[in-house]
Amino acid sequence: MTRLTRRQFVVGGAGVLAAAGGIYELVDRFASAPTRQAVRRLPEQHVLPGLRVVTDNHVEVLVPPLHNAVLTGRLTVGESGKGVRSAQDELESALAGLEEGLDHSPAGLGVTVAWGLPYFRRYVPGPAARNLPVDLRATEAAGRQVQALIDAVRFPSDPADVRLEENDVVFFFRGDRLEHVDLGIEAVRGLGGLLEPTSVRRGFAGGGFGGGQSLPKRMALAAGVPGAQLIPETAELFLGFTSTQKAGLGPLLIANHETLPGYTDQWPDGYFRGGTAMHLSHILEDVEAWYLNFDFQERIDTVFRPGERVPSGTQTVRQAPEDVSTAGRVVRDFHRSGGIGHSASIQPSSRLQADVTGRDGAQYPKGTAIPQRADFNTLDNPFAWTSRPEQDGWSPQPAAGVHFVVFNPTSDDFHRNRLAMDGRLPDGTRLPIDPRDRGQGINSVLRTTHRQNFLVPPRKHRSFPLAELL
Numbered sequence: 001m002t003r004l005t006r007r008q009f010v011v012g013g014a015g016v017l018a019a020a021g022g023i024y025e026l027v028d029r030f031a032s033a034p035t036r037q038a039v040r041r042l043p044e045q046h047v048l049p050g051l052r053v054v055t056d057n058h059v060e061v062l063v064p065p066l067h068n069a070v071l072t073g074r075l076t077v078g079e080s081g082k083g084v085r086s087a088q089d090e091l092e093s094a095l096a097g098l099e100e101g102l103d104h105s106p107a108g109l110g111v112t113v114a115w116g117l118p119y120f121r122r123y124v125p126g127p128a129a130r131n132l133p134v135d136l137r138a139t140e141a142a143g144r145q146v147q148a149l150i151d152a153v154r155f156p157s158d159p160a161d162v163r164l165e166e167n168d169v170v171f172f173f174r175g176d177r178l179e180h181v182d183l184g185i186e187a188v189r190g191l192g193g194l195l196e197p198t199s200v201r202r203g204f205a206g207g208g209f210g211g212g213q214s215l216p217k218r219m220a221l222a223a224g225v226p227g228a229q230l231i232p233e234t235a236e237l238f239l240g241f242t243s244t245q246k247a248g249l250g251p252l253l254i255a256n257h258e259t260l261p262g263y264t265d266q267w268p269d270g271y272f273r274g275g276t277a278m279h280l281s282h283i284l285e286d287v288e289a290w291y292l293n294f295d296f297q298e299r300i301d302t303v304f305r306p307g308e309r310v311p312s313g314t315q316t317v318r319q320a321p322e323d324v325s326t327a328g329r330v331v332r333d334f335h336r337s338g339g340i341g342h343s344a345s346i347q348p349s350s351r352l353q354a355d356v357t358g359r360d361g362a363q364y365p366k367g368t369a370i371p372q373r374a375d376f377n378t379l380d381n382p383f384a385w386t387s388r389p390e391q392d393g394w395s396p397q398p399a400a401g402v403h404f405v406v407f408n409p410t411s412d413d414f415h416r417n418r419l420a421m422d423g424r425l426p427d428g429t430r431l432p433i434d435p436r437d438r439g440q441g442i443n444s445v446l447r448t449t450h451r452q453n454f455l456v457p458p459r460k461h462r463s464f465p466l467a468e469l470l
């Protein structure tokens with residue numbers, strides 16, 4: 001297979017965005033779409049029904065959509081109330097047109113529209129001040145009002161040059177068919193009068209559950225990523241471990257603003273009830289360093305928990321409620337081994353610490369995961385396309401990475417997870433590990449380049465939220 005550079009596609013193709021599929025068209029040649037059930041549309045935009053469940057190493061694993069794409073943009077609409085309301089109608093009819101005949105599922109197209117603080121500050125400041133969800137837990141901790149959507153920050157293990165983005169809006173498309181995802185990108189591109197795209201991001205996940213060579217393995221080999229030959233044949237992700245086991249992902253409506261009592265003020269009739277907070281970041285992965293500098297046991301210690309014992313070659317390591325690490329256990333493991341595991345260090349912040357009855361009536365036992373991760377691998381460097389190549393450090397050379405997407409009840413809830421990943425636990429414990437030290441979970445082989453927080457409104461308010469209240 002000849003080594004493919006992005007430039008051959010971008011420069012050669014008809015128009016940058018259209019060509020962005022380029023190397024990603026290989027995905028459809030490498031993997032066929034699994035069969036899926038038809039589904040009804042939910043009030044939530046972020047919940048994607050119809051995911052298949054398989055078992056690996058006696059652990060239930062959710063099969064993620066094969067294709068993913070993200071388009072970020074800055075609005076070009078005038079700030080007058082009239083202008084924003086007609087933009088609201090135009091966007092909603094474009095989205096409804098896009099979804100016609102397409103289920104909100106991997107078999108059809110998952111469509112999620114989310115909005116950044118720049119939009120709320122510039123276009124709907126008044127209604128936003130009265131209606132944006134308030135983060136009750138963070139407000140109590142800070143002694144002043146904290147909203148569920150806050151600006152992204154630089155985390156201790158982030159490089160100094162990480163870009164904290166200022167997009168107004170983001171569109172997240174996912175599905176098993178590339179042409180459906182492309183339809184989504186093109187539909188938004190067609191909204192030239194409303195917004196200017198600032199980036200398109202593409203990627204893939206899975207494809208190895210049937211025992212064949214997985215997508216990350218094939219794509220990395222096709223693009224000539226250093227270390228690609230070291231990736232396990234059927235691995236769901238470049239770094240070799242399954243990251244979508246059912247127990248490790250928030251179930252049902254748990255990431256909605258209103259489901260867990262005490263998180264936000266959206267129950268019972270908040271404007272954003274049925275919505276959630278979304279974090280988007282791009283992370284480069286040093287695949288070669290990961291497999292050459294960490295042997296199998298060290299990789300297990302680093303991704304899961306120091307001292308976790310599993311047969312060599314295991315990819316899915318059970319992280320059921322009974323396996324979850326408390327803050328005390330993370331500290332003990334650290335003093336014994338000098339390091340922390342990615343999952344274990346995050347679990348004191350990402351798992352319920354007690355049984356909870358959700359506002360949705362569901363029983364969520366202690367140890368249930370809260371964040372709903374939807375991250376996917378990529379060869380973007382850092383994006384498939386950007387309106388600011390210099391500023392974004394764009395390169396035509398494919399690079400292994402992750403477009404990290406996660407839904408949490410509030411942005412602060414995500415910040416607690418991300419700080420825990422750096423050894424700063426929610427109980428205030430700060431483990432003395434240098435940022436990006438090899439003992440700091442997988443951070444030493446990761447480099448985040450961009451990040452931003454967004455708010456995902458419920459479906460009925462997904463287009464220019466609050467504009468109708470102007």
Ligand code: HEM
Pocket residue numbers: 237239241242243244245247248249283285303319342343346347350351369371373401402404414417418421442446
């Ligand atoms: C390239 C980057 C990353 C890779 C390869 C990665 C990989 C993984 C893997 C393999 C797991 C264990 C899977 C499981 O238990 O289901 C996991 C769990 C998790 N990761 Fe990451 N991760 C990455 C970045 C992040 C980031 C930036 C965050 C942000 C906080 C994050 C949050 C989580 C959470 C919340 C869990 C579940 C923990 C639990 O409740 O058990 N991950 N990740």
